[in-house]
Amino acid sequence: MSILGAHAEPIAQLKATDYVNDFAHVLDQNTIAQMDEICRQIDEKAHAQIAVVTIKSLDGADIESYAVDLFHQWGVGSKSTNRGVLILYAIDDHRARIEVGYGLEPILPDGKVGGFQREAVPLMRAGSYSQALLLVTSRVAAVIAEDAGIQLTTPQPAAPEENDPRPKHGMSAGSVILLIIIVIVILVTPLRTLLFWMLFSGMFGGGGYRGGGGFGGGGGGFGGGGGFGGFGGGSSGGGGASSSW
Secondary structure (H helix, E strand, O other): OHHHHHHOOOHHHOOOOOOEEEOOOOOOHHHHHHHHHHHHHHHHHHOOEEEEEEEOOOOOOOHHHHHHHHHHHHOOOEOOOOOEEEEEEEOOOOEEEEEEOOOOOOOOOHHHHHHHHHHHHHHHHOOOHHHHHHHHHHHHHHHHHHHHOOOOOOOOOOOOOOOOOOOOOOOOHHHHHHHHHHHHHHHOOOOHHHHHHHHHHHHHOOOOOOOOOOOOOOOOOOOOOOOOOOOOEOOOOOEEEEEEO
């Protein structure tokens, strides 16, 4: 923890300089510029604010409390509307949260923002932090834009493909051929009706397949704003979701 703690910064020392604040220094400049432009359009056209923040470590703090405190300190979203979203990533802790203001909670419920973060998990695990945060920011912005009836000039990035080691459901070609052979043998065998019933009751009468679980945890995020004068002094978030990778 001492190594992580050396990178941790108290919330009071975090000062926003733009919509995207990369305190962990893991994002490339082109991606920061893209995300800033997305957030600027949402602010100007949809009258909502998105703050994206990366930090090295929470230094043992709870990410939900950290996000709420930062959201409140920076005042993401207008105080009168509470239309703010904070997207927070603690890189060394592999933790993230999306904190959503009350005014946007109806269109960005916990399950939806959790889904956005799960989309980004393969990228985070691969260390592609710029792509991951651009994906999450774009997804959040697209929901706000659609609800406000506006068009964003930035395209939506494609979700990454995640390799799934679990076997695919369905029958292979060899299984189909074997089944056909069995059926033919049954049809030409005396007492075929009884054998047919016994075979197929055994094959289809048991319990169904119980699939394995995928990545767990909800999405996450957090709020930002303040230092550069772009955030409106909103109150704390109304909901959100956390995740890990």
